[in-house]
Amino acid sequence: MVLQRIGDKWTPLVFQVLKDGPQRFSAIRAAVQGVTPKVLTQTLRTLERDGLVSRTIFAEVPPRVEYGLTPLGQTLLGPLDAVRAWAEEHAGKILQSRQDYDDQAEASTAVVSK
Amino acid sequence: MVLQRIGDKWTPLVFQVLKDGPQRFSAIRAAVQGVTPKVLTQTLRTLERDGLVSRTIFAEVPPRVEYGLTPLGQTLLGPLDAVRAWAEEHAGKILQSRQDYDDQAEASTAVVSK
DNA sequence: CCGTATCCACCGAGATACTG
DNA sequence: CAGTATCTCGGTGGATACGG
Numbered sequence: 001m002v003l004q005r006i007g008d009k010w011t012p013l014v015f016q017v018l019k020d021g022p023q024r025f026s027a028i029r030a031a032v033q034g035v036t037p038k039v040l041t042q043t044l045r046t047l048e049r050d051g052l053v054s055r056t057i058f059a060e061v062p063p064r065v066e067y068g069l070t071p072l073g074q075t076l077l078g079p080l081d082a083v084r085a086w087a088e089e090h091a092g093k094i095l096q097s098r099q100d101y102d103d104q105a106e107a108s109t110a111v112v113s114k
Numbered sequence: 115m116v117l118q119r120i121g122d123k124w125t126p127l128v129f130q131v132l133k134d135g136p137q138r139f140s141a142i143r144a145a146v147q148g149v150t151p152k153v154l155t156q157t158l159r160t161l162e163r164d165g166l167v168s169r170t171i172f173a174e175v176p177p178r179v180e181y182g183l184t185p186l187g188q189t190l191l192g193p194l195d196a197v198r199a200w201a202e203e204h205a206g207k208i209l210q211s212r213q214d215y216d217d218q219a220e221a222s223t224a225v226v227s228k
Numbered sequence: 229c230c231g232t233a234t235c236c237a238c239c240g241a242g243a244t245a246c247t248g
Numbered sequence: 249c250a251g252t253a254t255c256t257c258g259g260t261g262g263a264t265a266c267g268g
Contacts, residue, residue, distance in 0.1 A: 002205070003120060083120075085193070086192070097186075101163040
C-alpha cells in the first residue's frame, strides 16, 4: 500500500520539493515541471488524506496556501532516501540491462520483422 | 523510475517470495495468491528486463523454470526493507488519517447529500 | 493565486480459454 | 508445468478551459 502511494508518478518529486520546508502551490508546480494543476492538486490531496502533508491556508489578499510535510511525512524521508540512493547508484545498470534485453529481443525477431 | 517499478501491484510481493532463494513459477504463483498467470509473467519479464531477476530454464520433463534475484536485485532488498519497516510501523496512522479525513468530508456534505 | 470542470487516451490488471 | 491469446474494464494521468 505504502509503496503504491510513493510509487505514483509525482509523489516522490513532491516530497523532494517539500523536504526543505513548506512551499506554496505555485512554487511546487514550478519546481516539479510538467505537472498540471489538476494532477498536482490530486497528489497533494491524497497525501493530505494520508496525513503525510499538511495544507495551510492564509486568509490574505492575494490568497496563499502552503503545503508542508507533517511529522509523519518527515519520517518517510529516510526510507525514501534509501531508495533514492539505491536508484542513483544502480540506475545505469538497469538502463543497460534493458538495452541488452531489447537488443536481443530485436535480434531474435529480426528475420521476421524484416 | 525505480519507485514506479517497485511500486507496482505485484513486484514487492514477488521480491518477498524470492528473497529466500529461487522459486518456480508455480511456487511464486501459489505464494502470491490472487495473481493471474498473465500478470505474473508480465511482472517477472519486466524484472528480468531490468536485470533484477534471473530466469533459468531446466531442459527436463516435466519442464522447470526457476526465478531468482540477481546480485543487483538483492541489493534492492535493503532499501525495500527500509520502506517495508516504515510501512508496518506507520500503516495504522495512515489508515486512521484517511478515516478522519473521509469522516470530515462526509460531515461537510451531509446536508447536501441528504 | 489557487485551484475546479470536463473530456479523453492509455494502460495495468482481471477473466477466460487455450498451447508447446 | 509454464506459460500465451483475447477481450474487457476501470482508473490514473494529461489537455484544455474556466471559476472563487
